[in-house]
Amino acid sequence: MNIINNKSALTQCKSAIEVSHVNFAYSKESTPILNIEKWQVSRGEHVFLSGPSGSGKSTLLNLLCGTLTPTAGSIALLGQPFSSLSNRQRDKFRARNIGVVFQQFNLIPYLSVAQNISAAAYFSGKGNSSQKVLANTCELLDRLQLPSHVLHAKADALSIGQQQRVAIARALINSPQLLIVDEPTSALDADARDSFMALLKEVASDSTMIFVSHDNAMERYFDRHFRISELSLPSTTQPPHAVKHTSKPKQESL
Numbered sequence: 398m399n400i401i402n403n404k405s406a407l408t409q410c411k412s413a414i415e416v417s418h419v420n421f422a423y424s425k426e427s428t429p430i431l432n433i434e435k436w437q438v439s440r441g442e443h444v445f446l447s448g449p450s451g452s453g454k455s456t457l458l459n460l461l462c463g464t465l466t467p468t469a470g471s472i473a474l475l476g477q478p479f480s481s482l483s484n485r486q487r488d489k490f491r492a493r494n495i496g497v498v499f500q501q502f503n504l505i506p507y508l509s510v511a512q513n514i515s516a517a518a519y520f521s522g523k524g525n526s527s528q529k530v531l532a533n534t535c536e537l538l539d540r541l542q543l544p545s546h547v548l549h550a551k552a553d554a555l556s557i558g559q560q561q562r563v564a565i566a567r568a569l570i571n572s573p574q575l576l577i578v579d580e581p582t583s584a585l586d587a588d589a590r591d592s593f594m595a596l597l598k599e600v601a602s603d604s605t606m607i608f609v610s611h612d613n614a615m616e617r618y619f620d621r622h623f624r625i626s627e628l629s630l631p632s633t634t635q636p637p638h639a640v641k642h643t644s645k646p647k648q649e650s651l
């Protein structure tokens with residue numbers, strides 16, 4: 398059975414992420430960057446992942462996206478183990494189910510906002526008509542409090558704050574089950590960060606979210622906080638239950 402097209406199997410699984418005995422090194426000669434015995438994130442959780450620069454946060458996000466492959470161990474998203482997918486199937490799975498907001502936004506500078514977002518819709522293979530994609534884009538831009546004329550502006554003509562919101566719209570255009578957000582608030586002052594986080598939580602309320610930052614003050618916006626130093630331990634000292642976290646009731650919105 399090709400589970401990638403089996404929507405009910407993906408919908409029934411209660412875990413958004415299951416990481417099991419994962420070890421990752423960039424080369425055979427180098428020391429492993431990550432060594433995670435068990436990590437599980439439930440559907441709908443908004444999770445904060447923190448750690449200092451160089452601790453492996455982006456590496457873990459790339460493993461979750463399937464753009465890196467573990468040296469050992471397994472990763473399953475929405476009940477789908479990556480190891481059972483070909484590279485092509487994994488790309489398709491990622492485009493359909495995962496939205497990513499990159500640290501540097503990664504918008505295509507010479508394309509308009511509408512083109513940047515519709516490209517993401519096209520690559521998902523979901524087959525929505527261009528009219529439907531445009532209508533969804535306009536709705537998202539409106540929810541993200543961007544003026545309608547932004548739609549036809551080139552991405553590199555936008556302010557950093559506007560680019561950030563367009564990057565979120567692009568990540569959400571396919572209604573992803575999992576939203577991955579890599580350190581998007583580092584350039585913002587405290588007030589801008591608060592309003593950005595309120596918006597992000599609101600527009601991502603139907604998705605599981607993994608949000609990465611080195612700034613522990615961001616913890617208050619999330620259901621659970623994982624420190625990478627606790628998640629990933631040297632193999633010689635790894636206890637049976639390696640994952641520690643702080644937990645609090647899920648907030649519906651801010």
Ligand SMILES: Nc1ncnc2c1ncn2[C@@H]1O[C@H](COP(=O)(O)OP(=O)(O)OP(=O)(O)O)[C@@H](O)[C@H]1O
Pocket residue numbers: 423430448449450451452453454455456457611
């Ligand atoms: N392509 C690569 N090849 C080899 N080593 C890499 C590669 N990418 C990252 N690293 C190394 O892996 C380690 C973890 O890097 P990573 O980018 O995951 O950290 P990070 O916690 O996201 O850092 P930052 O907060 O600065 O973005 C670092 O020592 C880095 O030098």
